[in-house]
Amino acid sequence: MEDTLTEPELLGKIAAGDRIAFSTLYQLHLSEIYHYLYLFTKSTDAAEEIVQDVFVKIWEKRENLIHIKAFKPYLYKCAKNMLLDEFRRNAVKSKVYNALKPDTEESHGKTDDRIIYNEYHKIAEMAIDLLPEKRKAIFLMRTREELSLDEIAERLGISKSVVKKQLYAGIGFVRQYLHNHDAYFMLIAINLYLNTL
Known part of the structure; x- marks a missing residue:
């Protein structure tokens, strides 16, 4: 029985690919880590x-x-890192939305930022066009149509995993494509497409 194993034994089984052991670990820590994250996200x-x-x-x-x-x-530590990533994404998303607002007195000074943003938007478009067809379709359904993973799986007749x-x-x-093209504002371009990820 997985619930009678010591933690090192359980982790060893998971490292070897035991999904039942992983499910046990997940159930043991799910509630606690969820409440920890909820304290910060309020969502x-x-x-x-x-x-x-x-x-x-x-x-x-x-394996680690x-x-x-x-x-x-x-x-x-993993949860904290993921949380920080989420906060960074939200901060960039906010900058993107502000940059895309119609011109106002406050936004006239942002013209250069928009031009730069548009250039890296084009680079992101090129990267997406290079994806294999199925991967590209999934990517676009998630980012442009804002479908959930379950909805995409149902539409394509494949598993959520x-x-x-x-x-x-x-x-x-x-x-990686944006990085290779020295996209200084690559996170802005990424978040145009990944704003729900």
């Missing part, structure tokens, strides 16, 4: 999304778990 949806991302990241890097002496500090895997691969490619 049920945001807290739930970050929790899912945290555990997806832990599963993706499960055998080196973890105590899981809880590791979990909270496949959608998530393809979406993350697409995001990684776009980010």
Whole structure:
């Protein structure tokens, strides 16, 4: 029984790819980490999304778990990093929205920023066009149509995990493409497309 294992034994099983052990770990820590994240986000949806991302990241890097002496500090560090990423995305998103507002007396000085933004928007468009067709379709359904992962999975007749895997691969490619093209404002361009991720 997974619930009778010590923490190192449980982590060892997960590191070896045991999904049942991972489910046990998830259930053990879900409520606590959700409440921790909710304290900062004040949003049920945001807290739930970050929790899912945290555990997806832990599963993706499960081989590292055998080196973890105590899981809880590791979990909270992962959650904190994801939370900071979310705050950064929201800060950039706010700048993007402000830059795209119609001209007012306050926004006349932002013309240069808009020009730069538009240039990197074009670079992001080129990156998206280079994605394989299926990955591109998933990427656009999520970012332009603002469909949920479940809705995309249903529309394409594939599993949610496949959608998530393809979406993350697409995001990684776009980010790397922008980085390779020295996009100083690449986070602005990314957030045009990833504002719900």
